[in-house]
Amino acid sequence: MSEPVQRRSLLKLAASTAATGWLWQTGVAQAAETEAAPTEAAEACPGPLDTLVLGDTTSETAHTLTATRSDTVTGGLGQPARVLNPAETKGFWGGRLAATLACRPQGATYVTIKLWGSEKGEDLGRLQLFAEGKQVGHFHLGAVDPLDIAGADPRTPDRFYFHTLPLPPELTAGKHAVDLEIRAMGQVAGYALTAADYFKDMTGPSRTVYRLYTHDQPYFDPDPDDITGTLPAPAKRPSPGIEVVQKINARVLAQAAAEASRTVPQLDLWYLEFLARAYRMPATGAYRDSAVPGQIASSLDGIYWQHLSDANVVINSSQQWMGLGRAGLVMLALAGELEPLLDEFVIGSPGVIANAGFEHGTDTPQSWTAPGWGRTADASWSRDTTVARHGGASLKVQATQSNGFITVYSTPKTKIGKGRYTYGAWVRTDGVTGAGAHIDPLFFDADGKLIGGDHRQYATTGTHDWEYVSLDLDTPDGATRTELHLRLSGPGTAWFDDVTLVAPAGSADAPVVRRDAWAKMLLDSREYWRQNVPQYTNQAIICALGLYLADRGLSWLGAETAWGETRARGYLRQSVGLAPWLGPEDKDGNPTKPLGGAYYQVSRKGISKELGYAGNYGELQDWLALVHDAVIGIDGVQDTELHDHLVKMVKARAVFHYPALDSDGYTAMRYEAVVGWRDGGYPGKVAYDEGNKWDGHPLRLATLLKDPDLTSYARQSVADNQVFQVLQEAYDLGASARTNLQLLSIADDYAYVTGSTGGGAPLPMTPGQPDFVFSDEENGLVAVKHGDEILYASLYWRARWGVNWLARVHLITAEGIERSATVWQDVRYVPDGRSFTEPDWINWEFTTPDLPVPAGGYNPPGDVPHQAFAGQALPLAAAPADAPRTAPGQESPFAGRASFYRCAYGPYLIAMNTAADRTYTFSTKGFGAARNLLTGAKVTGNATLSVRPGSTVVLRKR
Structure with a gap:
């Protein structure tokens, strides 16, 4: 038998081949499928090459086990095992297990770990594999991940599960045994911006380790006597129940009342939107409250001043990438109510007193206050809607005793400059005696220190109609702000209205008209973000929402700079895959097309393309809800195509929700995270349509889109009693502006879902479906339901630098036993003639040019290990002709994307053609007789099959 083609040789061949040539590339797990190509199938071991049973003295001795900071325990189902303990001195690294196991001298060797699926908790830390003294893979989001990443939820309650990783073939070449090591360590914080915050100390014993295996086939098949456990009988979660909805509703209603009664600006855009939405909801205390429009207007004024003083407000707004677009949403939500206020001066403008006509407020006027020290017990103040000089309200003050006194003053303090200002107000009295009603301006410096007051100007006492009271005052030295006090000394009743402050002639400090001010901040936000659109799909959608809402706000304000609905909505269409994504624009509005002119953010099948399939970050329901609401919900703009496309995207994601048990062992559905590019922990969260995210909640999208299937998914979560647990988790995120906004409509949404009828289908992976x-050929993604057996596979797996021959699979058998694995596969691709050498990084397998983090991430404490895959050359696949040429080592959705994949894993053989214009063939030789799951046709064990462009064949052994 001739020698199989080694991976390094193939990579060298790829780098030297013309960019227009087509190569049949093979991973080390299988030889090239040509007549002359050798194969190791005849020599392949049907089971493990070697098995190390932890906690078993005989097995440990036979494998020369060395254990450091480790205890022997009896674990799940009474099986022997070991745990690894933290170091005596608190630190990141914990105990170690080192042993020697058999390997293949040529071709692939895999390592599989056996773990008990009932264990949970991030305090269990992580388990990292080492081979021949080198770290295998990366800590965070590498193509080869750790042996285990403990999460908050159990992976497979009451059962064992298996996780498989490949060893670099060069590491075992010519050897029959390999030195392996498991090192325990703490967790990592993927978004930390310092090494100290990134690496977490190991604080307790690790997850229990039961067995370690080596094998030469991608699919690990344990010996018959290897105990795996059984799937628990299905049980419905008994609690919590409807009280969670009631509890959430009580909290948001209380917050709505609090926001409506605010007397100072709200600078948190989440809460400002919260108030705008509450204003339209009959169940809230803010419903049609006349104080709300004024409160929102003054708050938008405050955000305007904040933006002027700090340019980073646009960049670091309450929602990153959205800029101040949410301010546009708030304007549109109360467009009719805010329209009369647009040509007023911005509160905070030089010489502008907030709510000078007392038109805004509830029992008391907004932007005015009467402190406890400023009134006697018999004095009172209120906003009076029965008496007014102009408009519909005035300030009413009264006292009943001869020594009665009250002062009401304006907030915030008003900006003033140097010179002589005129201060005035209209006053009406009824039965006033004593000193009477008067005004008194007070002056303050930039630090808020009082530097001048006691400038009283009195109105006539007794009873009289409206009288104008004013005085002219020079601004004291050092004064930059004024606070106008309206007072009553002695018994009687007085009303104040139409407070005035007139700047000296020729003053350089001109007040700003609200319409112009709001337009400026929306325009600044739109212009910055159109030139800085991020690439990842979730980020692109958020940014497009900001652009769209900012421009709709500009249109409503009548700004000449507004693009109009067609162009503004075009950015949203790009972000959700209804039009090619053209990326950031230059200052003149020309798209930069960083990925060419034909790249779509969402595949034709409806899955987001964050390079490849993303689990958590691909659950876009929260943002799709806001896309729908922004376009169709506000003012009812009709876009049937957009609506139908959003439904399609949600249904495509529904395929990636599978039956599992929750953290307490009850029946649930989880979203698939094991094959997710951007998922750093497993399993995914319990979710039927949406999990406990900051920006959304279950039931919301079903309520908005009103599609029968989406409503059915939501009703399924209610039937399983899981929606209440997810909502409880959302409630437990805390009463922040962000969570309260998303939970505001929960009572209405729950009522809609539970009251709906119709023939929608349950989630596709539900047993019995x-x-x-x-x-999804654009994402290199496959999902299979075969009876109660489920397979997920990402064939295009974290290949951000170049073709890596790796696939990620997650198989759940009908018996509930889970296997996850990173395996070699065969690929064909169009080379561009270059390659990238895998760096000696152990933390990240990527760079972050937008963050102050070194390439490859931070190095861990202590001696830094070397990467087992370092030095391996990854050939670059050719990008589309119109895409800019990126340098090797620059993350790209094209560099590692193959045109054809052939992945064999256990009973499955997947052949995927991602090309648009070329048919491929593949052989079933070495796989055995099978059935085509798409057509039902029987396939022999030595057949040659064709795969059309943009299609996939999935065979399962018979």
């Missing part, structure tokens, strides 16, 4: 094969 029909078998299917879902394939």
Whole structure:
């Protein structure tokens, strides 16, 4: 038998081949499928090459086990095992297990770990594999990940599960044994911006380690006597229940009342939107409250001043990438109520007193206050809607005793400059005696220190109609702000209205008209973000929402700079895959097209393309809800195509929700995270349509889109009693502006879902639903339901630098036993003639040019290990002809994307053609007789099959 083609040789061949040539590339797990190509199938071991049973003295001795900071325990189902303990001195690294196991001298060797699926908790830390003294893979989001990443939820309650990783073939070449090591460590914080925050100390014993295996086939098949456990009987979660909805509703209603009664600006855009939405909801205390429009207007004024003083407000707004677009949403939500206020001066403008006509407020006027020290017990103040000189309200003050006194003053303090200002107010009295009603301006410096007051100007006492009271005052030295006090000394009743402050002639400090001010901040936000659109799909959608809402706000304000609905909505269409994504624009509005002119953010099948399939970050329901609401919900703009596309995206994601048990062992559905590019922990969260995210909640999208299937998914979560647990988790995130906004409509949404009827289908992976094969060739993604057996596979797996021959699979058997694995596969691709050498990084397998983090991430404390895959050359696949040429080592959705994949894993053989214009063939030789799951046709064990462009064949052994 001739020698199989080694991976390094193939990579060298790829780098030297013309960019227009087509190569049949093979991973080390299988040889090239040509007549002359050798194969190791005849020599392949049907089971483990070697098995190390932890906690078993005989097995440990046979494998020369060395254990450091480790205890032997009896674990799940009474099986022997070991745990690794933290160091005596608190630190990141914990105990170690080192042993020697058999390997293949040529071709692939895999390592599989056996773990007990009932254990949970991030305090269990992580388990990292080492081979021949080198770290295998990366800590965070590498193509080869750790042996285990403990999460808050159990992976497979009451059962064992298996996780498989490949060893670099060069590491075992010519050897029959390999030195392996498991090192325990703490967790990592993926978004930390310092090494000290990134690496977490290991604080307790690790997850229990049961067995370690080596094998030469991608699919790990344990010996028959290897205990795996059984799937628990299904049980419905008994609690919590409807009280969670009631509890959430009580909290948001209380917050709505609090926001409506605010007397100072609200600078948190989440809460400002919260108030705008509460204003339209009959169940809230803010419903049609006349104080709300004025409160929102003054708050938008405050945000305007904040933006003027700090340019980073646009960049670091309450929602990153959205800029101040949410301010546009708030304007549109109360467009009719805010319209009369647009040509007023911005509160905070030089010489502008907030709410000078007392038109805004509830029992008391907004932007005015009467402190406890400023009134006697018999004095009172209120906003009077029965008496007014102009408009619909005035300030009413009264006292009943001869020594009665009250002062009401304006907030915030008003900006003033140097010179002589005129201060005035209209006053009406009824039965006033004593000193009477008067005004008194007070002056303050920039630090808020009082530097001048006691400038009283009195109105006539007794009873009289409106009288104008004023005085002219020079601004004291050092004064930059004034606070106008309206007072009553002695018994009687007085009303104040139409407070005035007139700047000296020729003053350089001109007040700003609200319409112009708001337009400026929306325009600044729109112009910055159109030139800085991020690439990842979730970020692109958020940014497009900001652009769209900012421009709709500009249109409403009548700004000449507004693009109009067609262009503004075009950015949203790009972000959700209804039009090619053209990326950031230059200052003149020309798209930069960083990925060419034909790249779509969402595949034709409806899955987001964050390079490849993303689990958590691909659950876009929260942002799709806001896209729908922004376009169709506000003012009812009709866009049937957009609505239908959003429904399509949600249904495509529904395929990636699978039956599992929750953290307490009850029946649930989880979203698939094991094959997710941007998922750093497993399993995914319990979710039927949406989990406990900051920016959304279950039931919301079903309520908005009103599609029968989406409503059915939501009703399924209610039937399983899981929605209440998810909502409880959302409640437990805390009463922040962000969470309260998303939970505001929960009572209405719950009522809609539970009261709806119709023939929608449950989630596709639900037991008893029909078998299917879902394939997304643009994402290299496959999902299979075969009876109660489920397979997820990402064939295009974290290949951000170049072709890596790796696939990620997650198989759940009908018996509930889970296997996850990173395996070699065969690929074909169009080379561009270059390659990238894998760096000696152990933390991240990527760079972050937008963050102050070194390439490859931070190095861990202590001696820094070397990467087992370092030095391996990854050939670059050719990008589309119109895409800019990126340098090797620059993350790209094209560099590692193959045109054809052939992945064999256990009973499955997947052949995927991602090309648009070329048919491929593949052989079933070495796989055995099978059935085509798409057509039902029987396939022999030595057949040659064709795969059309943009299609996938999935075979399962018979």
